[in-house]
Structure formats: C-alpha cells, structure tokens
Amino acid sequence: MSSPEFSDGEAPAExxxxxxxxxxxxxxxxxxxxxxxxxxxxxxxxxxxxxxxAFFDQRFDDEDNEKDHPFNEEQYRGANVLVVNANFGCxxxxxxxxxxxMRWGIDAVVGESFAEIFAGNCLALGIPxxxxxxxxxxxxxxxxxxxxxxxxxxxxAEETIxxxxxxxxxxxxxxxxxxxxxxxxxxTALMGANEGAVRETARxxxxxxxxxxxxxxx
Amino acid sequence: xxxxxxxxxxxxxxxxxxxxxxxxxLFVGLHLVHEVTxxxxxxMLKERGQEVAFPERTHATVDHIVPTGNRDRPYQxxxxxxxxxxxxxxxxxxxIDFSDPDSxxxxxxxxxxxxxxxxxxxxxxxxxxxxxSTHGAFGALAFGIGTSQIRDVLATGCVAMExxxxxxIEVTGELGEGVTAKDVILTIIGELGTxxxxxxxxxxxxxxxxxxxxxxxxxxxxxxxxxxARAGYVNPDETTYEWLKETDAFADDxxxxxxxxxxxxxxxxxxxxxxxxxxxxxxxxxEPTVTWGTTPGQTAGITEPIPDPDDLxxxxxxxxxxxxxxxxxxxxxxxxxxxxxVAFLGSCTNARLKDLREAAAFVEGREVDDxxxxxxxxxxxxxxxxxxxxxxxxxxxxxxxDWREPGCSMCLGMNDDQLVGDEASASSSNRNFVGRQGSxxxxxxxxxxxxxxxxxxxxxxxxxxEMEEVATV
Numbered sequence: 001m002s003s004p005e006f007s008d009g010e011a012p013a014e015x016x017x018x019x020x021x022x023x024x025x026x027x028x029x030x031x032x033x034x035x036x037x038x039x040x041x042x043x044x045x046x047x048x049x050x051x052x053x054a055f056f057d058q059r060f061d062d063e064d065n066e067k068d069h070p071f072n073e074e075q076y077r078g079a080n081v082l083v084v085n086a087n088f089g090c091x092x093x094x095x096x097x098x099x100x101x102m103r104w105g106i107d108a109v110v111g112e113s114f115a116e117i118f119a120g121n122c123l124a125l126g127i128p129x130x131x132x133x134x135x136x137x138x139x140x141x142x143x144x145x146x147x148x149x150x151x152x153x154x155x156x157a158e159e160t161i162x163x164x165x166x167x168x169x170x171x172x173x174x175x176x177x178x179x180x181x182x183x184x185x186x187x188t189a190l191m192g193a194n195e196g197a198v199r200e201t202a203r204x205x206x207x208x209x210x211x212x213x214x215x216x217x218x
Numbered sequence: 219x220x221x222x223x224x225x226x227x228x229x230x231x232x233x234x235x236x237x238x239x240x241x242x243x244l245f246v247g248l249h250l251v252h253e254v255t256x257x258x259x260x261x262m263l264k265e266r267g268q269e270v271a272f273p274e275r276t277h278a279t280v281d282h283i284v285p286t287g288n289r290d291r292p293y294q295x296x297x298x299x300x301x302x303x304x305x306x307x308x309x310x311x312x313x314i315d316f317s318d319p320d321s322x323x324x325x326x327x328x329x330x331x332x333x334x335x336x337x338x339x340x341x342x343x344x345x346x347x348x349x350x351s352t353h354g355a356f357g358a359l360a361f362g363i364g365t366s367q368i369r370d371v372l373a374t375g376c377v378a379m380e381x382x383x384x385x386x387i388e389v390t391g392e393l394g395e396g397v398t399a400k401d402v403i404l405t406i407i408g409e410l411g412t413x414x415x416x417x418x419x420x421x422x423x424x425x426x427x428x429x430x431x432x433x434x435x436x437x438x439x440x441x442x443x444x445x446x447a448r449a450g451y452v453n454p455d456e457t458t459y460e461w462l463k464e465t466d467a468f469a470d471d472x473x474x475x476x477x478x479x480x481x482x483x484x485x486x487x488x489x490x491x492x493x494x495x496x497x498x499x500x501x502x503x504x505e506p507t508v509t510w511g512t513t514p515g516q517t518a519g520i521t522e523p524i525p526d527p528d529d530l531x532x533x534x535x536x537x538x539x540x541x542x543x544x545x546x547x548x549x550x551x552x553x554x555x556x557x558x559x560v561a562f563l564g565s566c567t568n569a570r571l572k573d574l575r576e577a578a579a580f581v582e583g584r585e586v587d588d589x590x591x592x593x594x595x596x597x598x599x600x601x602x603x604x605x606x607x608x609x610x611x612x613x614x615x616x617x618x619x620d621w622r623e624p625g626c627s628m629c630l631g632m633n634d635d636q637l638v639g640d641e642a643s644a645s646s647s648n649r650n651f652v653g654r655q656g657s658x659x660x661x662x663x664x665x666x667x668x669x670x671x672x673x674x675x676x677x678x679x680x681x682x683x684e685m686e687e688v689a690t691v
Contacts, residue, residue, distance in 0.1 A: 029537050030412055030513050034651045038658075039630045043283060043297035045257035045304045047365075057658040086533060087413040090446065090513075091651060092630075093348040094255065095364035116416055116448050117348060117362055124366030134533070175380050179239040187378040188266070188370045191243050194235055198375055201234045201245040202272075206481045207338060208247065212274040 015183035016126050016156060019108035021080035023144035023152045023163075024070050026055070031084065032091035033118065037100040039092075050096055051103030071104070075148040083141050083152075084111035086134070089118025098122045108154050110161060110170070112137050123176050123185055128156050132170045136161075140168065157181045220384035222491035224340075224453055225419050228359040231485070232342045234376060241378040247341035247358075249371045250327045251278040251314065253305040254632070255346030259368035260308040272375040273313040277336055280305060280318060281326045282632045286595050286622035289319055298633065312372075325598020325624045328352040328566035332436065333600055335465025339454035339482040344377055349566045349648065351442040354451035355435035356458055357485065359419075361449040382417055382448070383494035388424035391502035396683040398576075399434030400568060400646070400666035402426065404507040406438075406499060407445040408517035415447025418495070421487065422452050426501030432461040433572040440567045441648050444514035453486045506682055508553045509650045509664040511541030516650075517664075520681045523550050544652055545661050553679045556663060558644045560637060561586070561674035562655075563619075564595030565629040565647035568667045571601050573646065577671040578610040580682070586618030587677030593620040593635065595627040619674070631656025644673035 041053040059069045066072045082101060088111045089097060098121045101109070109122060110130045119129040132140075143163055144152065153162040154170070156177060161168040172180070179185040191198075199215065202208045210216045220226055234243040249272070256278075263270070270276060283298040293299040309316045317323035317330050324330070328349050331337040339357035344350060346368045353360035367377055389402055407414075420442050427435065435452045442450030452458075459479070462468055468475040505519030516538065518524055526549035527538035542549065547556070563569070563577055574596065586592045594614050596602035602624055605611055611621045628635040629647035636656025637643055643655060643662050650662035663679055672680040 028540075029533060032513075032649075032651045034630075034649070034654050038653055039282075039632045040656070042254055043295075043301060043632065045301060046261065047258055057653050062658075087416070087446070090412055091348065091443075091649060093346060093350075093362035093364055095258075095346075095366060098364075113413065113416065115413070115446065117364060117443075121364035121366065124364060175240040179241075182238065184238050187237070187239075187241075187367070188268075188373045190237055190239070191234075191370060191374040191376045191378060192268075194243060194376075195374075197234045198243075198245060198271075201232060202375070205231060205245070205247065206478055207341060208275070212272060214271065 013126065013183045013186035016128060016180040018156055019081065019128060019154045020151055021107065022078060022149060023081040023083050023140070024076040024079035025083045025141035025144050026070055027085060027141060029086040030090055031088050033089055033094050033097040034091055036089065036097040037094065042094060042096050047096065047099040047103065050100040054100040054104045078105065080105050080107040081152045081154065082106045082109045083137065083144055084109060085137060086112040088114050090115040093117045095121045095124070098125055098127055102127060110137065110140065110154065119176070123179060126180065126185055128154065128172055128176065128180055130154055130161065130170045130172050132161060132168050136168045220492055220494050222488035223384050223421060223493065224357055224451060224485050224487045225359060225384050225421065227485045228340055228342065229381060231340070237378055239378065241380050243376050244342055244379055245376055246344050246371050247275060248331070248336055248343045249276040250331055250343065250345035250350070251276060251309070252282060252327050252345070252347065253280050253301045254282040255365050256368055257301065257304045257308065259365045259372055262369045263372050268373045270312040270314065270372050275375065276314045278305065278309045278314050278316045279324055279327050279330055282626045282630070284319070284625040285633050286625045286627050286635055289623055295633070322599050325601065326566045326569065326626055328440065329570060329597030329601065332356065332432070333465065333598060335462060335467025338462065338467070338478070339458060340485040344371055348443045349440050351449050352436050352440040352566055354439040354442065354449055355432060357451055357454035357482065359449060359451065362443065382419050384421055385415070385418045385495040385497060386421045386423055386493045388496065388498045389422065389426035389501040390424050390498060391426055391500055392429065393426055393501050393504060396506055396668065397504050398666040398668065399430050399437040401504050401507040402501065403438045403441040404509065404514070404517045404664065405504050407441065407515045408507070409499065410445055410497065412444060412513050412515040413446040415442065415445040418447050420445070420447045420450035422450060424501065427452055428455065431572060432457060433570045436570070437567050441514065444648055454482050506666065506669055508669065508679060510545060510547050510553050511538060512544055512650055512652050513537065513541065514648065514650060514664060516541055518553060520554055521552060523552055525549060553663065554681055556679040557642065558590060558663065558673050558678060559641040560643040561590055561592040561670050562628045562643050562645040562647065563593070563667055563670050564627050566597065567648045568646035569595060569597030569601065571604050573667040574601065574605050574610050577667040578613040580668050580671040581617045581675065582613050584617055584675045586674045590674055590677050592618060592674040593622055593628070595622045595635070596624045598624050628655050630654060644670045644679060646670045
C-alpha cells in the first residue's frame with residue numbers, strides 16, 4: 001500500500017495502536033448527540049472552542065450553576081478515556097459531538113455499543129470507539145469512579161482494556177482497527193489516490209452525464 | 219449476507235475499489251450540502267489546497283439556522299448571518315448550485331432534493347445530516363455523514379464505507395382511518411428499538427408501504443435513523459415514477475426519463491433476493507401513535523397505556539424512568555389528554571404539501587386552543603407557494619396558526635423557533651430528545667401532522683379518529 005500524501009505536504013494519519021490515561025464515566029443508555037453538544041453551540045464555522053460546551057445542558061442549570069456531572073468534577077480533569085453505556089452517540093450526524101469530546105480532552109471512548117455515524121465520526125478524528133460487555137463496562141465505570149487517578153490502557157491492536165489487575169476482552173470493529181493501527185484513517189488521502197477508478201465508475205452510471213465528470217467534459 | 223436486494227445492486231454499481239481498511243470506496247451520485255455541517259469541511263479542503271471534485275453532483279441549500287420570520291439580510295442573529303455568508307462564499311467559489319432564499323427553491327435539504335428531481339432511484343446520496351435516509355423513499359441509497367466525510371466527498375466524490383446487513387420490514391394490510399406513514403414508522407421504532415437497526419439498512423415493503431404516496435414513504439425512510447438504521451429505502455415503482463415525471467429533471471425531458479427508467483427498474487430488489495433479516499408488522503393494527511418519553515422508541519398507540527418501566531427489558535428501565543420523570547407521565551395512563559403548549563407542524567419528516575393539505579383539511583372551520591402557540595413551517599419555498607396557491611395558508615391563519623417561511627425551525631431549535639421553559643409540544647418532527655427543541659426542560663410529543671392539528675385545536679394530545687369529519691386527502 002502506498003502511503004497517502006497531501007498536496008500541502010501534510011503528514012499521513014498517525015497510527016493509533018493504544019490509548020492510555022485516566023478514565024471518566026458517563027452513565028446511561030441512548031445518550032444522544034443533542035446531549036453531547038446542544039444544537040445552539042453549532043452556530044459556528046469552526047470546531048475550535050467546542051470542548052467547553054461538551055454535555056453543557058447536563059452540566060449547567062439555567063443560571064449557569066454547575067450540576068452533578070462527571071465533566072464538572074475536579075477528579076476527572078485530565079481524563080482522556082470516556083466510559084459510556086449502550087447506543088452512545090445516537091441521533092444527529094453532527095461531528096461536533098466527537099469534536100467537542102476530543103477538544104475537552106477525550107482520546108478514546110469505551111462503551112457497550114455506539115451509534116454508527118458517531119463511531120464513524122470518531123474514527124475520522126482518530127478516536128477509537130471500543131466495545132465490551134455490559135458487565136465489564138459497568139465494572140470499569142465503578143473502578144474509574146473509585147480510582148480516578150488510575151491508568152486505563154486500551155490496546156487497539158490486541159483489543160483489550162487493562163486496569164488494575166483486570167484485562168477486559170474488548171472489540172474494535174475490523175475496519176476501524178485496521179485504519180487506526182495502520183494509520184490509514186485519513187480516507188480523503190486514501191480515496192484521492194484512486195482518481196482514475198472513480199472517473200471510470202462515474203462513467204458507468206447512466207445518470208451521470210459526461211459533463212459532470214471532470215476531464216470528460218469534451 | 220444479503221443478495222439481490224436494491225442495496226446490493228446500488229452498492230455494486232457505485233463501488234470504486236476496496237480500500238486497505240477493508241472498507242469500500244463508493245462513488246457519490248449526489249452530495250447535498252447545508253450550512254451547519256459543511257463550513258469546517260470546506261475549511262479542511264482549503265487547508266489541503268484541494269478543490270471540489272464533482273461540483274455538478276453537489277447541491278446546497280440553507281435550512282438549519284435560517285430564520286422563518288424576518289429574512290432580510292443581514293439576519294438579525296449574527297451567528298446565523300455568518301454561517302449563511304460562509305456557505306455562500308463556499309458554494310459560489312466552487313461552482314455548486316445553491317437553492318438560496320432568493321431562488322424560490324430554498325427549503326429543508328430533504329424536501330428540496332426530491333421536489334427538484336435531484337433525488338433519483340439507484341443513486342448514492344449523502345449529506346452531512348442524519349435524515350438523509352429520507353431520499354431512500356425513491357430507491358436511492360442515502361445516508362448521513364459527518365463533517366470529515368463531507369471533506370472526503372468534496373475532495374474525491376466518494377465515501378469510505380462498510381457494507382451493512384439488510385433487514386426487510388414488511389408492513390402488511392391496509393392502514394386504518396386517521397393512521398398515517400408517521401404512525402407506521404413510530405410503531406416500527408417502538409417495536410425494534412432505537413438501536414435495533416444498528417448495522418442494518420432497512421428495506422420497507424408490503425402492501426401498506428406500496429399504498430403510500432411518495433410523501434409517506436419519505437416520512438418513513440426519514441426516521442430510519444431514529445431506529446438506528448443509517449439508511450432505509452423503498453423499491454421504486456409507478457408511484458415513484460409518477461412523482462419523478464413532474465420534477466424539474468424530467469418535466470421537460472420525457473426522453474431522459476425513458477432513458478433512465480431501465481436503470482431504475484434494474485436496481486429493484488429481485489423476487490428471490492436474500493435478506494439478513496425479515497420482520498413483519500401488521501399495518502392494519504397500527505393506531506395513531508405518539509411518543510411518551512424522550513427517545514423516538516418510547517412510543518404508544520393513542521389508546522395504549524404508557525408502560526411501567528419495571529415491565530420493560532432491564533436495559534431500557536433507567537432510560538424509561540428518567541423519560542417519564544422528564545415528561546411528567548405515569549405508567550398506566552395513555553397519552554390522550556396530555557396538555558400541550560405548542561403545536562409544531564414542520565420538519566423534514568412532515569412538512570410536504572400532502573402533510574399540509576391533510577392538516578389543513580382537519581383544521582378548516584376549527585380554531586387553535588387559546589392556550590396553544592401553533593405554527594406551520596413549510597418544508598420549502600415551493601411547498602409554501604403551492605400551499606398558498608391552494609389557500610392553505612388562509613385556512614391555517616384563520617384557525618390561529620402562524621404561517622412561516624421554510625426551514626428546520628423548531629425541530630432542533632437553531633433559530634428563534636424554540637420551546638420556552640417546560641413547554642410541551644405536539645410536534646410532527648422526528649426527535650424528542652431532552653433539549654432538542656431549544657429548551658432543556660421542554661417536552662416533545664412526536665406525532666403525525668393530523669394529530670398535531672388535532673392537538674392544536676383541543677390543547678391536548680387527542681385521538682384524531684374521535685374528532686368529527688376526519689378528512690383524508
């Protein structure tokens with residue numbers, strides 16, 4: 001496989017084989033992207049600064065007083081492994097959700113299951129979404145709560161999560177694992193290398209007129 | 219693995235190659251763009267010194283932040299104005315067609331694609347919006363993507379994807395009076411769950427689906443994502459072709475229609491196709507259906523009791539308890555009689571001409587309850603114009619509805635149309651998540667357009683079948 005190159009000389013995507021750091025638990029099933037980043041914070045043209053708005057409505061009341069939420073707790077400042085439950089990230093396709101988490105400091109998300117678009121958006125940022133059984137996840141959440149300073153190690157290639165003396169069998173979806181471990185998650189570069197084949201596919205489709213295919217206009 | 223389904227065929231026709239990740243590179247036949255999820259993607263493209271690869275296969279509009287009242291530029295909301303200005307600059311610099319408000323073609327991206335004939339059977343269609351699944355109603359493979367993927371499509375005309383499983387959802391029988399496509403999809407999500415479709419594409423089939431017009435099919439495909447399925451589709455048939463004939467793409471070009479029809483026919487699911495899963499739902503048993511909670515899977519027929527969380531599967535109990543507390547509902551009660559403050563008729567699920575006609579037919583001669591703030595937000599400028607030509611705007615206004623300009627509006631509260639405090643809304647939109655309609659204490663009850671109309675009139679959730687003269691259009 002040829003390594004992807006960008007016209008401006010930017011380096012190809014880095015390999016993400018493991019993520020280590022302290023954990024932060026956010027409990028509950030079906031946590032949707034409207035909760036992760038409320039729509040009113042999406043009235044922006046860059047992703048910069050979204051980190052401070054992660055879980056905003058769960059963290060603050062109408063008078064902007066802090067509510068009980070892990071993202072407000074001092075003990076989790078600096079955490080980079082988010083531990084969630086089932087169907088996390090359901091709802092809207094907004095990449096603002098993983099962007100807000102990433103800019104808050106999250107490098108990996110571990111949970112029972114993830115909504116597909118959310119997991120895809122995470123991958124595009126090099127953030128693994130790692131799944132494990134409900135019991136294992138709940139035990140990990142308990143552990144992180146009791147030991148906020150303890151390290152949690154995610155091995156993406158080997159599909160394990162290690163904390164204390166415990167090793168959890170985890171799952172990283174095949175394509176995601178390959179993309180992260182081999183550093184090929186920058187799909188723009190990957191696909192850009194196949195320009196000729198793209199044009200050929202476009203030409204084979206009866207609904208695509210020649211004048212819509214760059215280079216074929218004549 | 220599925221074989222011989224529309225999904226398999228459209229996938230194969232658009233597959234460019236297998237990527238080193240194991241994903242397939244798919245050519246994108248139509249890329250729809252709006253103002254909220256695209257600016258960062260255009261920014262990334264510029265950073266890399268790249269240009270839009272297939273501008274003529276790309277189409278933009280403005281819907282999420284656009285005001286539905288005063289639309290004089292600059293918009294009063296500075297953030298909205300800057301997003302609009304950014305989109306204008308991005309599309310005009312790239313040669314992308316733009317259905318802007320001055321064109322008379324502006325509207326919600328999932329309303330304008332089908333009405334302009336941009337959406338066609340056998341296409342791959344993507345947009346940075348999860349409700350892109352709507353376009354599957356035409357037999358297209360259509361799904362929502364994130365902003366980094368928008369960059370991919372802008373730069374290469376392709377997306378990287380893994381093939382998914384196909385579940386056929388067969389809705390048998392005839393729908394009862396007062397029962398609409400919206401009730402069908404709310405029932406499906408209620409039965410299969412909000413994550414039941416993860417890993418699947420939904421093929422909707424059966425008599426009840428075939429009997430629906432394109433608007434109803436769009437409402438159903440639209441909410442595939444609420445059931446966890448990134449895409450949903452209906453095989454194209456005569457109903458599809460009749461719609462297409464009237465669109466800009468073919469109205470003046472019947473030869474082009476005839477030229478493409480064999481392709482559309484060729485991508486229909488084969489009679490002996492194989493599915494990964496098949497689910498059958500009795501359409502004749504579906505009632506007008508509403509949500510009682512804060513996920514679109516927490517639904518009940520209008521005469522059905524709200525479930526006791528203790529009776530639900532263990533993993534659903536906590537969510538249900540929290541939802542019932544937020545909504546202030548009790549297990550054992552029905553949703554009938556639940557008091558509402560706002561009636562919202564709009565969104566990419568239900569703001570097409572047929573939706574407006576049905577609601578107007580119900581509203582005619584009735585009045586909005588004194589305590590209800592009611593609004594109609596047509597899905598597009600064309601829908602609005604067509605409705606006005608039929609006098610529907612007058613019907614709504616006389617009844618006490620606010621008649622507004624098109625956009626996403628109160629579906630997600632990114633403009634001024636928002637719930638205030640703990641207001642409860644009867645909403646024809648697609649999501650009842652906490653905070654979705656602009657207030658974190660707001661309460662959303664999802665339902666069909668005619669149920670919204672009935673709730674607007676009575677001030678509470680109402681079984682439309684019990685009101686006199688239920689008109690069907």
